[in-house]
Amino acid sequence: xxxxxxxxxxxxxxxxxxxxxxxxxxxxxxxxxxxxxxxxxxxxxxxxxxxxxxxxxxxxxxxxxxxxxxxxxxxxxxxxxxxxxxxxxxxxxxxxxxxxxxxxxxxxxxxxxxxxxxxxxxxxxxxxxxxxxxxxxxxxxxxxxxxxxxxxxxxxxxxxxxxxxxxxxxxxxxxxxxxxxxxxxxxxxxxxxxxxxxxxxxxxxxxxxxxxxxxxxxxxxxxxxxxxxxxxxxxxxxxxxxxxxxxxxxxxxxxxxx
Amino acid sequence: xxxxxxxxxxxxxxxxxxxxxxxxxxxxxxxxxxxxxxxxxxxxxxxxxxxxxxxxxxxxxxxxxxxxxxxxxxxxxxxxxxxxxxxxxxxxxxxxxxxxxxxxxxxxxxxxxxxxxxxxxxxxxxxxxxxxxxxxxxxxxxxxxxxxxxxxxxxxxxxxxxxxxxxxxxxxxxxxxxxxxxxxxxxxxxxxxxxxxxxxxxxxxxxxxxxxxxxxxxxxxxxxxxxxxxxxxxxxxxxxxxxxxxxxx
Numbered sequence: 076x077x078x079x080x081x082x083x084x085x086x087x088x089x090x091x092x093x094x095x096x097x098x099x100x101x102x103x104x105x106x107x108x109x110x111x112x113x114x115x116x117x118x119x120x121x122x123x124x125x126x127x128x129x130x131x132x133x134x135x136x137x138x139x140x141x142x143x144x145x146x147x148x149x150x151x152x153x154x155x156x157x158x159x160x161x162x163x164x165x166x167x168x169x170x171x172x173x174x175x176x177x178x179x180x181x182x183x184x185x186x187x188x189x190x191x192x193x194x195x196x197x198x199x200x201x202x203x204x205x206x207x208x209x210x211x212x213x214x215x216x217x218x219x220x221x222x223x224x225x226x227x228x229x230x231x232x233x234x235x236x237x238x239x240x241x242x243x244x245x246x247x248x249x250x251x252x253x254x255x256x257x258x259x260x261x262x263x264x265x266x267x268x269x270x271x272x273x274x275x276x277x278x279x280x281x282x283x284x285x286x287x288x289x290x291x292x293x294x295x296x297x298x299x300x301x302x303x304x305x306x307x308x309x310x311x312x313x314x315x316x317x318x319x320x321x322x323x324x325x326x327x328x329x330x331x332x333x
Numbered sequence: 334x335x336x337x338x339x340x341x342x343x344x345x346x347x348x349x350x351x352x353x354x355x356x357x358x359x360x361x362x363x364x365x366x367x368x369x370x371x372x373x374x375x376x377x378x379x380x381x382x383x384x385x386x387x388x389x390x391x392x393x394x395x396x397x398x399x400x401x402x403x404x405x406x407x408x409x410x411x412x413x414x415x416x417x418x419x420x421x422x423x424x425x426x427x428x429x430x431x432x433x434x435x436x437x438x439x440x441x442x443x444x445x446x447x448x449x450x451x452x453x454x455x456x457x458x459x460x461x462x463x464x465x466x467x468x469x470x471x472x473x474x475x476x477x478x479x480x481x482x483x484x485x486x487x488x489x490x491x492x493x494x495x496x497x498x499x500x501x502x503x504x505x506x507x508x509x510x511x512x513x514x515x516x517x518x519x520x521x522x523x524x525x526x527x528x529x530x531x532x533x534x535x536x537x538x539x540x541x542x543x544x545x546x547x548x549x550x551x552x553x554x555x556x557x558x559x560x561x562x563x564x565x566x567x568x569x570x571x572x573x574x575x576x577x578x579x580x581x582x
Contacts, residue, residue: 152450153451156448189412192462192465192466193462196454196457196462197457200461200509202450205449208444208445208446208447209448212448235512235519235574236516236519237516240465240513240516240517240520243516244513244516247508247509247512248506248508251501251504254496255496255501255504256444258496258498260444287520
């Protein structure tokens with residue numbers, strides 16, 4: 076297993092970093108990277124990103140020299156992707172030993188009208204493909220550079236749930252995107268991580284707004300019985316997977332598998 | 334021509350997308366044999382001329398054929414198709430059958446080449462969103478009632494479950510579609526849903542594949558997997574939401 080300082084000098088790009096699981100990943104990873112590392116945090120909410128950046132600056136990692144940039148933008152738009160690519164290029168340096176992209180940003184959908192479906196898939200599927208492609212172009216393979224791509228997946232990628240057609244389809248699409256990537260580029264480390272039922276705003280929406288009554292009931296029961304997983308607990312497992320680095324590239328690994 | 338079997342798909346409102354060429358066209362040609370008199374077939378594609386030529390070939394004593402010129406990659410195209418279907422009187426049918434066949438290949442190329450959001454979105458709109466919106470629209474237009482069967486077919490592929498280098502766009506769309514239709518099967522137990530993979534059929538899409546990849550292979554004539562699909566629909570004993578591949582059957 077790698078030393079306490081984990082993955083060396085890293086450039087970490089985390090989408091959906093303002094809240095929930097993404098926020099936890101940002102904070103966790105900051106403890107694991109060497110001074111000289113840089114983070115690019117992406118989300119739509121500027122104020123939440125500013126708060127997170129300030130917190131990281133105050134932390135031990137921040138004081139030791141972790142550079143944190145943020146990009147407040149909508150990844151479902153070309154302009155958003157361009158802003159992120161630019162920020163990543165600005166944060167890059169020759170000292171980087173590891174590029175880590177965490178595709179975490181996600182939304183729960185509501186409609187089945189073409190416009191809403193397209194908007195949902197643009198954000199949850201297309202932007203993930205395009206952002207990952209752009210990062211890979213910006214950081215081509217070279218000796219001494221590790222490249223890791225994480226897809227925040229879900230049980231919904233594997234199993235159909237009534238009233239969750241768009242979410243399941245989007246997650247199934249994402250898992251396939253990263254399976255193809257793993258097949259195509261064996262020198263890349265690619266992981267689809269299903270974090271379990273997290274105690275986040277997304278879960279809150281699910282238990283109050285899901286269209287299927289049975290599903291709403293079971294989400295509510297999970298909540299009241301304390302069966303939801305904390306972001307910290309799930310992130311610990313993700314970090315462990317990344318540190319041990321022994322997963323099969325392209326695999327789908329669930330919180331409950333470990 | 335048609336064989337003398339008495340089995341048929343009933344008095345059917347049958348919608349076939351991507352009907353102007355390839356597998357969709359072949360299916361449209363075979364379909365009249367298994368439809369009862371009074372059935373209506375809606376053929377949907379972008380090229381009206383090709384649809385009209387197809388309509389002229391078909392036996393229109395048994396059934397009415399409407400050609401719907403529509404770009405299913407757009408909301409307008411999907412809505413137009415649903416509107417044409419809605420003009421039919423639901424009480425005239427005992428079966429509504431939707432064959433989501435329209436699809437495109439997209440670019441077969443290196444993962445890192447897919448940097449253009451607009452290009453990826455256009456592909457997804459036509460190959461994922463339109464199947465969802467059209468299916469939802471038609472099921473809404475023809476809700477469940479006693480005496481009405483509703484069947485939805487998704488033209489799938491072995492690549493829905495098998496990742497192949499350079500095929501990220503196509504595989505992703507097929508994976509999403511299979512999942513969409515699995516969810517539909519769970520949500521609507523009164524709708525019969527089939528993810529059907531016809532195998533490598535001799536169509537323009539296969540010629541495009543050869544053009545892009547230089548890989549040629551032995552192709553199946555459309556009629557065989559088409560006939561198999563019709564048999565599956567006639568027997569209707571597959572589990573709703575299942576994925577069936579012609580090459581395995």
